[in-house]
Amino acid sequence: xxxxxxxxxxxxxxxxxxxxxxxxxxxxxxxxxxxxxxxxxxxxxxxxxxxxxxxxxxxxxxxxxxxxxxxxxxxxxxxxxxxxxxxxxxxxxxxxxxxxxxxxxxxxxxxxxxxxxxxxxxxxxxxxxxxxxxxxxxxxxxxxxxxxxxxxxxxxxxxxxxxxxxxxxxxxxxxxxxxxxxxxxxxxxxxxxxxxxxxxxxxxxxxxxxxxxxxxxxxxxxxxxxxx
Numbered sequence: 001x002x003x004x005x006x007x008x009x010x011x012x013x014x015x016x017x018x019x020x021x022x023x024x025x026x027x028x029x030x031x032x033x034x035x036x037x038x039x040x041x042x043x044x045x046x047x048x049x050x051x052x053x054x055x056x057x058x059x060x061x062x063x064x065x066x067x068x069x070x071x072x073x074x075x076x077x078x079x080x081x082x083x084x085x086x087x088x089x090x091x092x093x094x095x096x097x098x099x100x101x102x103x104x105x106x107x108x109x110x111x112x113x114x115x116x117x118x119x120x121x122x123x124x125x126x127x128x129x130x131x132x133x134x135x136x137x138x139x140x141x142x143x144x145x146x147x148x149x150x151x152x153x154x155x156x157x158x159x160x161x162x163x164x165x166x167x168x169x170x171x172x173x174x175x176x177x178x179x180x181x182x183x184x185x186x187x188x189x190x191x192x193x194x195x196x197x198x199x200x201x202x203x204x205x206x207x208x209x210x211x212x213x214x215x216x217x218x219x220x221x222x223x224x225x226x227x228x
Contacts, residue, residue: 015053016086018079022052022132026192027113027220031163032059034188034222035111038159040065047102047153049112049146052132054080054091056111061089065109068092070101073131098142099149106155114142116164117197120204133197137208139168147173151180154227160184166219167210177225188222 017023035056040046042064048057051069057080061067069091071077077095084091094101098114115124119134124141135141143164150160160182164173170186177184194202194216205211211218 015055015058016079016083017053018075020129021073021076021079022129024053024055025195026190027163028052028055030188030190030220030222031111031113031161032056034161034163034224035059035109038109038161040109044108045106045155047099047105047107047110049098049110050114050132050142051080051093052076052113054083054093056113057091057093058083058087058089060109060111061087061091066092068094068102068105068107070094070096070098072097098145099153102153105153106158107153108155108158110150110153110158110160112146112150112160112162114146114162114164116140116143116168118167118201118205118208118210120201135168139165140172143168143173144176147176148180150177150225151182151227154182156227158227160223160225160227162223162225163220164223166221167205170221170223173223177223182225182227184223184225186221187224188220190220191217192220193217 044065046060046065046067048069051057051071057067057069080093115133115135116139117133118139174184
């Protein structure tokens with residue numbers, strides 16, 4: 001069942017905010033809502049890919065999961081380590097490229113909020129704040145890599161939860177996950193107003209045919225994929 005909502009949400013209290021590290025926003029909270037519905041047993045192994053400030057990692061840790069968080073940004077890694085320490089949770093925080101630091105391990109749940117905003121540049125940036133959102137002309141430069149690699153890191157009956165914009169194309173995500181043996185479905189949708197990044201490139205997005213004239217909202221989707 002797909003749920004659709006537009007709740008007002010704010011940054012979690014007590015979460016350290018560091019310049020240059022992605023601040024939890026609507027996509028983070030939508031993904032957290034989906035994660036809260038998963039029946040995690042105590043000690044379940046959870047992987048948070050692209051953890052940012054660690055909001056999702058801490059949400060999983062609060063439920064008694066054993067959490068590994070990964071980010072390519074050292075600032076994000078250090079921020080999550082501090083936030084975990086302040087919250088009193090033992091989160092393993094690793095620096096590295098997406099799934100690479102966790103290769104060879106298996107998880108009950110993988111959550112990912114990857115960069116997904118379509119950008120005029122052919123390649124995603126390697127540094128700076130835009131690393132957290134720019135993902136090539138179709139917005140799939142990072143998303144596809146997670147889709148291709150997640151199945152190998154999931155235990156039987158494990159689950160992948162991904163959030164991204166519908167501007168990237170939902171069907172390609174579902175098809176890519178099916179090719180790896182997972183069973184995906186869209187379980188949540190939410191329309192959110194354009195933020196500063198989307199607003200600044202609205203003209204380019206219209207030229208690409210990704211948004212309609214006058215459109216000022218994007219649809220976020222949560223894709224849930226099972227490994228049977």
